[in-house]
Amino acid sequence: MALVNPSVLTPYLERALRFLVLVGETSRESLTEAVRDDRVMYSFSVADMDRLDPGARLIKLDLAKDVGGRRVAPTSGGERMMKALDAVGNTELESGGLIHREPVAIVGNPTDPIFYASILTELTHLENVLFVDRYLPAQVVGDLASLSSIRSILTGPGPVADEKVPNDTGERRLDRLRIQAGIGGGVSIRLSKQIHDRYALPDEGSGYIIGASLGGVKLTTMVQLSESATVSLRLEHEKIWDEATPVERLGR
Secondary structure: OOOOOHHHOOHHHHHHHHHHHHHOOEEHHHHHHHOOOOOEOOOOOOOHHHHHOHHHHHHHOOOEEEEEOOEEEEOHHHHHHHHHHHHHHHHHHHOOOOOOOOOOEEEEOOOOHHHHHHHHHHHOOOOOEEEEOOOOOHHHHHHHHOOOOEEEEEEOOOOOHHHOOOOOOHHHHHHHHHHHHHHOOOOEEEEOOOOOOEEEEOOOOOOEEEOOOOOOOOOEEEEEOOHHHHHHHHHHHHHHHHHOEEOOOOOO
C-alpha cells in the first residue's frame, strides 16, 4: 500500500502517531489523553476528529490498526510514515516544508506514565542530545539511554532520594549507573556537582528546559528553548562535561 501523503497529518496527528510508534500499543483513550491540548500546547487549530479520537483518524488513514478492546497499534505504514517524517529533518521544517512544529510546553507529573512517555516522545525529535539532570535516577538514565537521540547524560554523583534505596551511598549509585551505561551501548554518562538546572540540549536546533527531575513526584513542565539559548547552554555544559567524571561501563 502506498504511503499516505504526510501533508494530511496535522501536527496533532503527527504527535499521536509518534507516541503510538514509541509505545507500540495503547488504548484509544490513553492515546487521546497523551496528546490532549492541556498537556501539550500548540498554536494551531485541529479537526474535532483529530482532537477527540486521534486513534480513529489514524486507523482511517491506515497508519494504525484496531487490535481489539479499543486498543490500537501502528501499522507497518504508520511506522514507515514516522521514518519518513524523521527523514524530512530540520531542512524541510526550516524551509516551510510538510510539517511545522510550534514551540512545545508539556505539563504533568513524572509518575504519570502518559506524561513520562510524552517527554520521551518529544526527545526523539532531537539529535545528539546532552541530557543534564543532577538528580536523575539510574532507571530513568536507562530509559533515556534507550533513545537513539540521547548521546550523553550528565548527572550527579550523590545518592538520589527518588530512587528510594535505603542506606544508599554514592558507591551504590555509581554501580547502578555503570549497569545502565553498559545497557545503553553508545550513550556516555558523566558525573558532576557543578550542575543544577535540567536540560535536553541537542547539538543543533532547539532544546528544552525541565522544571523538576524526571525521577521526581511533583508537577513539572518541559518547555522548548530558543535555538540561541540552546547553543549557549550547550557550550557551557560541554565545558562542565569535559571536567566531569566518566562512568565506566560495567565489565570493562
